[in-house]
Amino acid sequence: PQPVLAVVGRPNVGKSTLVNRLLGRREAVVQDTPGVTRDRVTYDALWNGRRFTVVDTGGWEPDAKGLQASVAAQAELAMKTADAVLLVVDARVGATSTEEAVAKVLRRSKAPVLVAANKVDDRRTANEVHTLWSLGLGEPMPVSGLHGTGSGDLLDAVLEAF
Ligand code: GDP
Ligand code: MG
Secondary structure: OOOEEEEEOOOOOOHHHHHHHHHOOOOOOOOOOOOOOOOOEEEEEEEOOEEEEEEEOOOOOOOOOOHHHHHHHHHHHHHHHOOEEEEEEEOOOOOOHHHHHHHHHHOOOOOOEEEEEEOOOOHHHHOOHHHHHHHOOOOEEEOOOOOOOOHHHHHHHHHHHO
16 A cells, blocks of 8 residues: 555645645645635645655644644544654744644654645745744745745655655
């Protein structure tokens, strides 16, 4: 079976946009409305001749227990079922208390965790990426799902992590 990458993060950080970039085609559902991806959606990806599966998680909408609890639950599920986890953060916003909570969960992960600093569309945002080292999950990788910049380096890192 091919390795599985689970993509997790708050609503609206750009998970589905980035997943589209990783797939090289426009398939994952992207909407301006937070929480539009209702379920975990699975895609086949191919990079450097290696096949893998990408799971775009959308179950992070606030439930009865609130956003932070559903975020933590999604991260738990991701690290138990995937071969690698990609935490997507909006670099323009930085790490919120939700990211801090999920990072706390993911620091216990046996599966490797990568951090994508998304929405790095300009130099000013690029200068903020280093602040995400504070999550304790290693080097944050700058990407722009919108422009596609950084996605090749991210894909290389994903394949190395498997
Ligand atoms: P998700 O809820 O995490 O899956 O986020 P989406 O992929 O649906 O994106 C949410 C919003 O962020 C949409 O309006 C996207 O166009 C926008 N977005 C995604 N990636 C980028 C990016 O790299 N730069 C900018 N400026 N906007 C982005
Ligand atoms: Mg989505």
